[in-house]
Every structure is written in structure tokens, then in C-alpha cells.
Amino acid sequence: MSSTSTDPRLSEPRRAPAKGLTLSWSDPRLRAIVWQVVIIGLIAAGIWYLVDNTAANLEKARIATGFDFLGRTAGIPVGEYLIPYDPAVNTYGRAFMVGVLNTLMVSVVGVVLTTLLGTFVGIASLSHNWLLSRLCHAYVEVMRDVPLLLHLLFWYAMLLTLPTVREAMELLPGMFLSNSGLRVPLLVWEPAHSWALLAFIAGWIGTYLAQRRARRMQNATGERPRVWPVAVVAMLLVPLAVWLVLGAPFTMEMPVRSRFRFTGGGAITPEFMALMIGLVLYHSAFAAEIVRSGIQSVPSGQWEAAGALGLKRSVTLREIVLPQALRVIIPPMTSTYLGVAKNSSLAVAIGYPDLVSIMNTTLNQTGQAIEGIALIMAVYLSISLSISLFMNWYNARIALVER
Amino acid sequence: MSTATTTHASVARRDQPPMLVAGPIAWARANLFNSVWSSLVTLALSYFLIKYAISLIDWAFIKSVWTVPTDPATGRLDPTACRVAKEEGGACWAVIWDRYRFILFGRYPFDEQWRAAIVVVLFLGLYVVSAMRRFWRAELALIWIATLTAIGVLMWGGVLGLRYVPQDEWGGLPITLILATFGLAFAFPIAVLVALGRRSTSLPAVKLLCVVYVEVIRGVPLISLLFMASVMFPLFMPADLNPDKLLRAQIAIILFAAVYLAEVIRGGLQALPKGQYEAADALGLSYWKKTFLIILPQALRLVIPPLVNTFIGFFKDTSLVLIIGIFDLLTSGKVAVTEPIWQAFSTEVYIMLGLIYFCFCFSMSRYSRGLEREFGQSVRR
Numbered sequence: 093m094s095s096t097s098t099d100p101r102l103s104e105p106r107r108a109p110a111k112g113l114t115l116s117w118s119d120p121r122l123r124a125i126v127w128q129v130v131i132i133g134l135i136a137a138g139i140w141y142l143v144d145n146t147a148a149n150l151e152k153a154r155i156a157t158g159f160d161f162l163g164r165t166a167g168i169p170v171g172e173y174l175i176p177y178d179p180a181v182n183t184y185g186r187a188f189m190v191g192v193l194n195t196l197m198v199s200v201v202g203v204v205l206t207t208l209l210g211t212f213v214g215i216a217s218l219s220h221n222w223l224l225s226r227l228c229h230a231y232v233e234v235m236r237d238v239p240l241l242l243h244l245l246f247w248y249a250m251l252l253t254l255p256t257v258r259e260a261m262e263l264l265p266g267m268f269l270s271n272s273g274l275r276v277p278l279l280v281w282e283p284a285h286s287w288a289l290l291a292f293i294a295g296w297i298g299t300y301l302a303q304r305r306a307r308r309m310q311n312a313t314g315e316r317p318r319v320w321p322v323a324v325v326a327m328l329l330v331p332l333a334v335w336l337v338l339g340a341p342f343t344m345e346m347p348v349r350s351r352f353r354f355t356g357g358g359a360i361t362p363e364f365m366a367l368m369i370g371l372v373l374y375h376s377a378f379a380a381e382i383v384r385s386g387i388q389s390v391p392s393g394q395w396e397a398a399g400a401l402g403l404k405r406s407v408t409l410r411e412i413v414l415p416q417a418l419r420v421i422i423p424p425m426t427s428t429y430l431g432v433a434k435n436s437s438l439a440v441a442i443g444y445p446d447l448v449s450i451m452n453t454t455l456n457q458t459g460q461a462i463e464g465i466a467l468i469m470a471v472y473l474s475i476s477l478s479i480s481l482f483m484n485w486y487n488a489r490i491a492l493v494e495r
Numbered sequence: 496m497s498t499a500t501t502t503h504a505s506v507a508r509r510d511q512p513p514m515l516v517a518g519p520i521a522w523a524r525a526n527l528f529n530s531v532w533s534s535l536v537t538l539a540l541s542y543f544l545i546k547y548a549i550s551l552i553d554w555a556f557i558k559s560v561w562t563v564p565t566d567p568a569t570g571r572l573d574p575t576a577c578r579v580a581k582e583e584g585g586a587c588w589a590v591i592w593d594r595y596r597f598i599l600f601g602r603y604p605f606d607e608q609w610r611a612a613i614v615v616v617l618f619l620g621l622y623v624v625s626a627m628r629r630f631w632r633a634e635l636a637l638i639w640i641a642t643l644t645a646i647g648v649l650m651w652g653g654v655l656g657l658r659y660v661p662q663d664e665w666g667g668l669p670i671t672l673i674l675a676t677f678g679l680a681f682a683f684p685i686a687v688l689v690a691l692g693r694r695s696t697s698l699p700a701v702k703l704l705c706v707v708y709v710e711v712i713r714g715v716p717l718i719s720l721l722f723m724a725s726v727m728f729p730l731f732m733p734a735d736l737n738p739d740k741l742l743r744a745q746i747a748i749i750l751f752a753a754v755y756l757a758e759v760i761r762g763g764l765q766a767l768p769k770g771q772y773e774a775a776d777a778l779g780l781s782y783w784k785k786t787f788l789i790i791l792p793q794a795l796r797l798v799i800p801p802l803v804n805t806f807i808g809f810f811k812d813t814s815l816v817l818i819i820g821i822f823d824l825l826t827s828g829k830v831a832v833t834e835p836i837w838q839a840f841s842t843e844v845y846i847m848l849g850l851i852y853f854c855f856c857f858s859m860s861r862y863s864r865g866l867e868r869e870f871g872q873s874v875r876r
Contacts, residue, residue, distance in 0.1 A: 120697065128700040135704070140732045149730045221533045222526035223540050237813035237856035241818075246845040253842070316565060375723045434716035441818055448718055461726040468722070469715045476714035 147461070155459045162188065168453050170445045172361060184454055191450035192471055198367060198446060199433040199475065205372045205426075206432055210379020215409070217384050228380065235377035240435055243370035248442040251362040257353055268344045269355065273365060275347035276356040284338035288331040294307035295326030302326075363444035371432060378428050387413060418490055426483035433475050437468075447471055550584075558585025562592055574836045581839060591842045591847050594831040598844065601666015601827040607658060610649045611669045617646055618672040626862055639680060646673070662741055666822030668851070670741070674813040674823065678748040679701070679756075679806060686756035691786065693757070694764055712754040717815050720747040725819040744816050752809050759805055763798035764790065800870070803863035807856050814852075818858075824848060 113122055129272050150157060162185035162199035169179050173192045177186060235243075255261060260270035266277040279285070302322040310316040347357030390413045398408035440449040448468055455464035528534040560580040566573040578588035591598070600611040621642045624630050630638070651668065653659035665673075692698070692705035696846045712720070724747035729737055738746075767790060775785040795802075814825040822830075830840040 124697045128698050131704075145733050146730045149734060152734070160642040219533075220526070220529060221536055223537050223544075227540060227544075232854070233857060233860075236813075237807075237853045239814040239825065239852055241814045242845060242849055242852065245825075245829065246842070246849070249845065253839075298745055340704065350603075352801045430713075437716040438815070438818075440718065448716070448722075452722065455726065461722075461730065465719060465723050465727055468719045469711075472716055472719065473711065473714040 114201070153459070157460070158461055161454075161458045161463070163459055165336075166454070168450065168457070170450065171443075172364065172445055184458070187450050187454065188467065191445060191447035194445055195433075195436055195439075195447040195471070196475070197438040198364075198439065198444075201368065202371045202375070202432045202436060203429050206341065206375045206379050206428065209372055209376035210428075211383050213380035214383025215378060215387070217380060218387055232377045232380050235304070235373050236381075240374045241438055241441055243374050244366055244438055244442050247369045248362065248366035251366050254362075257349065258351060260349065262355075266344070266357070268347060268349065271362065272353065273362045274360040275354045276358045276360070277344040277346050278356075280341075280343045280345055282341045284341050286334055287338060288335040291331040291334045292327060295323075295328075295330055298326045298465060299323045337444075361444075363439070363442055366442055367436070367439050367444050370438075371435060375428055375432050375435070378431070379425065382421055382424045382428065383417075386417040389420045390416045415490070419487075422483060422487045422490070426480065426487075429479050429483065430476050433479060434472060437472070501608075507602070525666045554584055554664045555586050558583055559588055560585065561588050563589040572836060577840060586843055587840045588843060590843055594834075594844070595847075596836065597667075598824070598828050598831050598847070600669065601822045602664050603666055603669075604658070604660060604664065607652070607660060610652070610657065610660075611656060611665075611667070614649050614669045615647050615672065617642055618669075621676070623838050643677070643680065662739055665741070668824045670816075670822055671810075671813050671824040674745060674748055674816065675806070675810045677745060678752050678809065678813070682749045682752035682756055685753040686760055687791065689753060689757040690760040690764060693761055709754050709757060712751060713758075717747075717751050717812055720751050720817060721815060721819050723747065731861045740819070741821060744819060744821050748809075748813065748816075751812075752805075755805050755809065756802065759798050759801045760794065762801070762817075763794035763796075766797055800863045800867040803859055803866070805860045807863075810855060810859070811852065824851065 113119065117123065118254070163183055163229065165180070166182055166184045166187040167179050168184075168187050170177055170187060170190055172194060173190045174197060175186075175190060177190050179187075205325060213228050213231060217225050219225045219228075222393065251273075254271040257272055260268040260275075263269055268275040299322055303319050306317050306319050307430045345356050347354045347359075387409075394412055395408060395415065398412045399405075403412070436446060437448040439446040440452060445448070451468050453463045455461045458464075527537045558580060560576045563572050563574055563576050565571065572593055574587075574589070577589055580587055596605070596608060598661050599615075600608045621639065624638060625635060642792045648654060648777075649657070650662060650665060650673075651662075689705045689709065692701045693709065695702050695705075721744060724743040726738065728743050728746075732738070771789055771793065772785070775789040780788065813823060817826045817829065820826070825848060828844050829841075832838060832844050837844075
């Protein structure tokens with residue numbers, strides 16, 4: 093640029109507009125800061141107001157604060173427990189753990205059964221058999237359009253109208269169904285069984301490794317070595333041999349019927365059964381819809397191409413369609429699983445001692461509502477977070493790898 | 496078998512009649528008996544279906560009892576006929592006939608229950624009007640405000656010569672509809688704000704608040720929020736200012752529903768093409784003008800079907816107030832069968848409740864599916 097230029101605009105280099113914050117309402121950054129300060133301030137003031145009220149109310153009502161109550165003897169009778177529990181000596185903390193374990197058990201069993209039933213109904217509703225697919229559609233509509241709580245109350249009432257213990261139905265030899273639940277024979281557990289189980293797990297891992305090797309060899313040479321003989325030997329014959337060598341102990345503890353109750357054997361209470369039936373029927377309807385729409389999202393060209401290669405429909409479904417459908421199925425299925433875990437809290441309505449029901453009794457006895465509800469929320473948040481993390485990991489694993 | 500081969504075969508062998516390709520028999524062959532497995536499944540299913548349908552009809556209609564006589568000695572109903580029917584495997588619909596007013600309207604004063612009935616009709620009218628696309632404009636908000644006011648006047652009374660009915664005497668279906676509808680009406684604006692806040696780029700603190708709010712509420716069951724409303728909320732408020740139980744539950748439901756609605760709306764905001772945002776910016780519209788004139792009208796339209804589905808879920812979830820002792824439809828049904836003479840007949844009452852919930856949810860889900868199809872068509876075109 094020549095120095096003889098007379099145009100002042102050219103002699104000075106042009107600068108970008110100032111970056112500094114101007115104290116003007118027309119500066120969007122200033123507005124953003126002011127709005128955020130105002131909103132946070134309002135919320136902080138609201139929280140402070142609530143906390144202040146709470147402190148005053150607690151003091152007036154002479155309610156203790158803190159988690160000391162967890163160490164005191166509970167005295168809550170609990171019907172079902174996975175860890176030993178005695179209301180006379182055990183603490184609120186122990187009762188809390190019993191509740192957490194019950195909730196976890198219901199959630200895990202519920203998720204597994206929901207997946208199985210939902211997948212079955214979802215696939216069956218796409219069947220070429222008109223009757224089967226209509227029935228599955230009707231099942232989905234009826235099950236999901238009724239509130240879960242009504243499901244629970246209904247099934248609980250149904251189970252309680254079953255015959256009394258004296259007239260209990262014997263479904264299979266040694267398996268009794270009555271209004272006090274289901275009684276099943278129980279295997280008397282001995283060390284030999286543990287060893288056989290260990291051998292089975294080892295065999296399972298071995299089969300998995302053999303399957304991986306087979307796949308590798310198929311990819312490399314085109315020939316797939318047989319896996320099923322390995323599976324039979326490792327998972328069936330070896331555990332059986334272990335069990336035989338250790339003396340083949342096999343005694344079943346049969347439930348014995350007396351006039352008013354059963355003794356011995358394993359028991360499933362009507363509360364647990366009603367909760368499971370209700371949770372699984374309700375959520376499997378949603379799961380079925382997710383599976384159905386996931387399978388339908390796979391282009392029909394995939395079915396036709398597999399058919400052209402001469403694959404059977406069942407093989408096509410298992411090897412071609414489901415792996416692709418899973419990518420669509422997993423995210424909504426995650427929220428169904430979260431729903432199962434959260435809705436297991438409805439157990440309180442039919443008296444199954446889950447976390448919410450035990451904490452409800454606790455906070456009625458101690459009056460420490462805030463701590464009780466905080467504990468409930470913390471547990472459910474951790475469960476939800478774990479399910480989300482696991483499903484995200486699984487989703488990432490099966491996601492389409494784009495090159 | 497395709498038509499071409501059929502013709503060919505029939506030309507080749509005239510002594511055999513051609514295979515049917517239309518009509519009920521051909522349909523059954525294609526859809527019910529197209530393979531050995533399919534035939535087996537059809538036969539097994541038909542067997543069970545017919546067997547259970549017969550026993551269901553037998554239970555519900557043939558062996559059932561519809562009314563029971565009044566015992567002249569005590570002046571009360573005599574449920575003996577029902578007991579006999581139950582022994583023989585029949586339903587006792589007399590319990591519904593006797594208690595239906597209580598199940599539908601709870602403890603609302605008996606002589607004033609016509610008001611509760613009108614409220615239910617008003618709610619139904621409101622849903623129908625909101626479902627019709629020709630009413631989808633700003634005036635709909637006015638219709639909502641007017642109807643909800645009328646509902647408040649009818650339920651409370653105290654004006655226009657109506658007797659005052661305190662809130663703790665309300666019950667039954669109106670409570671369920673109130674919790675769901677008012678819940679939706681108040682949760683919706685909150686949900687829009689939260690969805691916008693969660694997508695905000697210039698207000699990180701607000702975004703963080705919205706994320707925490709959404710994730711925490713989504714991670715806990717509704718029951719814990721209802722417990723919070725029933726036992727913790729009184730601690731939060733000054734001693735002299737304590738809203739009643741119904742309002743507290745309503746607040747919990749609003750906070751809960753807002754989160755789920757917000758996530759659906761956020762989906763709509765994300766699905767909207769970026770060009771719409773940029774075009775609005777290019778026109779020099781302010782944030783609020785851009786949002787309310789350009790973005791939201793399109794984004795909300797996209798998510799109406801999933802919004803209806805969310806509403807269905809949360810219509811069913813209002814039944815959870817049973818656990819904190821609010822008299823909704825499910826609670827009044829449950830209380831109705833605690834009466835000694837009807838104690839053994841809860842199944843019939845639960846089936847009736849199930850039918851009521853089913854009618855609401857099924858019609859809504861049909862509606863949402865219809866909308867989805869309609870919108871899908873316009874997108875495909």
C-alpha cells in the first residue's frame with residue numbers, strides 16, 4: 093500500500109469489531125450473563141426458602157436429622173429376604189439392604205422375563221400365520237392399555253382366590269399352587285453340585301472359545317469345524333462325570349402339606365408372583381412392539397436376498413435380520429428396562445417388601461422423611477445409571493462399524 | 496402359487512379343477528395353513544381360543560348374576576345369588592350394578608353427582624375437540640381455559656346456587672381426568688421451556704440446570720416423587736401454608752410429566768432441519784420470535800404422535816396416586832370391594848376398571864397411529 097494514498101480508510105488497517113464485553117443491553121453476551129445470574133439467583137433463593145422452612149419445621153416437630161437411624165434396631169417385619177434378617181435384632185440399615193436386594197432381584201428377573209416374552213411376541217406378531225399375528229397384536233393392545241397398578245391388583249386378587257393350602261392344586265408331582273403361593277421341590281445342595289456347576293461354567297467358556305476359533309477358521313479357510321461335539325462334551329458329559337465321580341448325590345426336599353401350611357421345599361409368595369406376572373405382562377407388550385418395529389425397520393430386500401441364497405426363514409431371522417434390527421431395538425429397549433426397574437417400586441401396593449415399601453415403613457416409624465426419600469432416590473438413580481451405562485456399552489459394541 | 500403357473504397347470508390337466516386363488520378357502524390356505532408348522536399352530540391356537548372363549552362367555556354372560564334382590568328383613572342387598580354363581584363359575588355383575596356410582600364418582604355427595612358426570616362429559620368433549628385438526632390454532636388455548644374453568648366451578652360449586660363440595664370429597668373418574676388433564680396443561684409450557692433450555696448454547700448454566708432436572712426425574716420412579724409430595728412437601732412449606740393432598744400430588748405429576756414431554760419436544764427440535772434456524776436468523780428475528788413463530792410450530796407438529804403416546808403413559812400413571820391415598824378411579828374401585836358383602840367379587844370390579852382405562856388409552860393410541868400415518872404420507876409426498 094503506497095504512503096501517498098490520501099484515503100484515510102486505506103491508511104489504517106481495518107480492525108474486527110471490539111471483542112470486549114460492552115455494558116449495553118444490545119450485547120447478547122451481556123444479556124446471557126444477566127439472564128443466567130437472574131435465573132440461578134431465583135432458584136437459589138427458592139431453595140434457600142425451602143431449606144429454611146424445612147429446618148424450622150423439623151425443629152418444631154422435634155424430628156432428628158441425619159442417617160443415625162440406620163444403626164437402630166428396626167423391628168420391621170419383612171416377609172421375604174435374600175440375606176438373613178430378624179426384625180428383633182437387625183437394624184434399619186439391614187432392612188434397607190434387604191429392600192435393595194429385593195428390588196434388584198425383581199428388576200433382574202423382570203428384565204430377563206420381559207425380554208424373552210417380548211421378543212417371542214414381537215417375532216410372532218410378524219408371523220405369516222394370520223391367527224398368530226392377530227392374537228399377538230391383541231395381546232399387546234390389551235396388556236399395555238391397562239395401568240400397571242391395576243395389573244398388579246388384579247393378579248394379586250386372582251392369586252388370592254386360588255384354593256387354600258388344604259385343597260392346593262398339584263401342578264406337577266411335588267409342585268403345589270395355592271393361595272399362599274407356589275411350592276416347589278428343592279434340590280438339597282451338596283459340594284458335588286458346586287463342582288459340577290463349576291465344570292459346567294468351565295465347559296461353557298470352553299465352548300465359547302471353540303466357537304470363536306471356528307468362526308476364525310471359517311473366515312480364513314471357508315470351512316467351519318464342528319462345534320457341537322465340543323459343546324456336548326464340555327457342557328454335558330464333563331459336569332455329569334464330575335457329579336458321578338463325587339458320588340452322584342441327588343435328594344430333593346419335597347414340600348410337605350399339613351393342614352394350614354406347607355413345610356420344606358422352595359416357596360414363591362403370591363406377592364412376588366403377582367408382581368412378576370404384572371410387571372412382565374405389562375412391559376413385554378412394550379418390548380414386543382419395540383422388537384416388531386425393529387425387525388420391520390430392516391429393509392425387505394435383506395429377507396429376499398437371504399431367500400435367494402437359499403437360507404431358511406428361521407436362519408435368515410437369526411443370522412441376517414436380528415443382528416441388524418438390534419441396532420434399532422437397543423435404545424428404546426433400554427428405556428423399557430429402566431421402566432421395569434422403576435416400576436418394580438409399585439410392589440408397595442401389594443405388600444411385596446421392596447425398597448420403597450421398606451423405606452415407607454421406616455419413614456413412618458422414624459419420621460425422617462427427607463433421609464428416607466433421599467435414599468430411595470439415590471438407589472434408583474444408581475440402578476438407572478448402571479442400566480444406561482451397560483446398555484450404552486452394548487449398543488456401542490454392536491453398532492455398525494463404518495470404514 | 497402364482498397365477499401364471501395355475502393357468503398353465505389347469506391347461507395341462509383339464510380333468511382337475513384349477514387351484515383357488517381367491518375366496519375364503521384360498522385365503523385360509525395362504526394365511527393359516529401354508530406349511531405344516533403353520534397348520535399345527537393354527538389348530539392349537541384355535542383349540543385354546545375356542546375353549547377359553549366358551550368358558551369366558553359362560554362365566555361372563557351365561558352363569559352370571561346381574562342383580563341381586565334386597566333382603567326384606569334388613570333392607571340391604573342379599574348377595575347369596577352371587578355366592579352361588581361364584582361356586583358354579585359365574586360372574587357377579589351385581590356388584591357393579593350396586594356400586595357403579597361410587598366407583599365412578601367416589602365420595603362425591605350422592606345428590607350432586609350429576610355435576611361430576613357433566614365434568615366427565617366436558618373432559619371427553621375437550622379431548623375430542625383437541626383431537627380435531629380444524630381446531631389446531633391459537634383459539635384452542637381459549638377453549639381449554641374456558642372448559643377447565645367450567646370444570647372447576649362444577650366440581651367446587653359454591654357459586655351459581657351450587658352447593659360447595661370440598662376437595663377431599665372428590666373422587667373417581669373425575670379425579671383421574673383432572674390429574675391427567677391439568678397435569679398436561681401445566682406440564683406442557685414447562686416442558687417447552689426445559690426443552691429449549693436443554694438445547695441452549697448461549698446459557699450454559701441454564702442448560703446444566705435443565706439437564707440435571709431431566710436426568711434426575713427420569714432416573715427415579717414416580718412413586719418416590721409422590722411420596723415426596725405427600726410426606727416431604729409439608730416440611731418444605733411454612734406451617735400455615737399447606738396445600739391439600741390433591742394439589743401436592745398434582746404438582747408432583749406436573750414435575751414428572753414435564754420431563755418426559757420435554758424429551759419428546761427436544762426430539763422435535765432436533766429433527767427440524769438446521770436451515771429453518773438459519774433462515775430465521777437471517778431474517779433478523781429475535782430469539783423468542785424465532786422460537787415461537789418459526790421453530791415451535793413446526794417442531795411440535797412433528798412430535799404430536801409421540802406426545803399422544805406420552806400422554807397415554809401418563810394417563811395410566813395417574814393411577815399411582817392410589818398409593819398415597821388419593822381417591823382416583825382405581826382407588827374408588829378398590830375401596831368399593833372392601834365392603835363386606837362384595838369382598839369376594841373384586842375380579843369383576845377390576846375388569847370394569849380395566850375396560851374404562853382400556854377405552855381411553857386404546858382410542859388415544861388409535862388416534863396417534865392415524866396421525867402418524869397421515870403425517871407420514873405428507874412427508875413421503
